[in-house]
Amino acid sequence: MLRWSDWPAGMLERLREGCVIPAHPLALTAERKLDARRQRALSRYYLDAGAGGLAVGVHTTQFAIREAGLYEPVLRIAAEAAAERGGTAILVAGAIGRTGQAVREARIARGLGYHAVLLSLAAFRGASEDEMIAHCEAVAREMPLFGFYLQPAVGGVPLPASFWRRFAAIENAVAIKIAPFNRYATLDVLRGVLEAGAEERIALYTGNDDHIVADLLTPFALCHDGREVVLRIVGGLLGHWSVWTRAAVDLHARCRAEGRGLTLPAGLLALDAQVTEMNAAVFDVANGFRGVIAGCHEVLRRQGLLEGTWCLDPEEGLSPGQAALIEAVARRYPQLTDDAFVRDNLHRWLS
Secondary structure (H helix, E strand, O other): OOHHOOOOOOOHHHHHHHOOEEEOOOOEEOOEEEHHHHHHHHHHHHHHHOOOOEOOOOOOHHHHHHOOHHHHHHHHHHHHHHOOOOOOOOEEEEEEEHHHHHHHHHHHOOOHOOOEEEOHHHHHHHOOOHHHHHHHHHOOOOOOEEEEEOOOOOOOOOOOOHHHHHHHOOOOEEEEEEEEEHHHHHHHOOOOHHHHHOOOOOOOEEOOOOOOOHHHHHOOOEEEOOOOEEOOOEEEEEEEHHHHHHHHHHHHHHHHHOOOOOOOHHHHHHHHHHHHHHHHHHHOHHOOOHHHHHHHHHHHHHHOOOOOOOOOHHOOOOOOOHHHHHHHHHHHHHOOOOOOHHHHHHHHHOO
């Protein structure tokens, strides 16, 4: 069993202080086989851009890597890239399915040196809260948990505050990715953590790609037992941050540095709408997120990090007009891109 108290010195503090954790894409050849060279280059890009961790085997990596026999190879490549950079990155592995599968995946991740599992509950649609908590407790006996509230629109399960109160009470739970794309549901997570008395132990990370900046800036002042407690979302584990990552690191640093004052700079607040507009193009919001993974690939392809936008599923790709939308938002908000950084370092990452 791996506990968060077993992590290398300083890692827990970095998680709780807040950092950028990109959800790692999958690099494929035109034959839809793993492109190990570009897969490694992506990890090197994220780490050199200043990301504090990598999330691998998650939705952005494509859940189908399991059926393709790529779960362990892809996790291994990211772990090796992190070791090249000193091994200080927080490595988070996605774990899906019912309990047997999730436990097996947690064991694979632990064996490869990962520090936590991002636990999807999509396979528990229709299950009781007791069943889901028992599942979380079983996986927590393997390694630390990064809880995950996935938006129902892409397969997530509605999870009330009572669930999050019980989840946060699991001693080996260390963080939660809040990604319901819903302000009410976001508050349910915060309420659950507060009522569990776990606000000091559980690090809160945004996955709400439609409100990244607002999540990082908002002091969530909630009342409990006659006192007001301010909770903060300290970082992000985001598919959106798998692209233009150097700019995301700069944005996160600004939010952390300037978001603690009594007043917020208007220019910083204005970035929320700009980042959301960029996300709408990349994530293909107009088509119900159908081209979300291919949209991330398209940005990386334009920069030369990926050779194409191929997904494991041949039916999955860019929606009509999506590439033009991505090009348009990149032109509108060049300060939120990092093309020059990638151009200057691409040859080294691909070597």
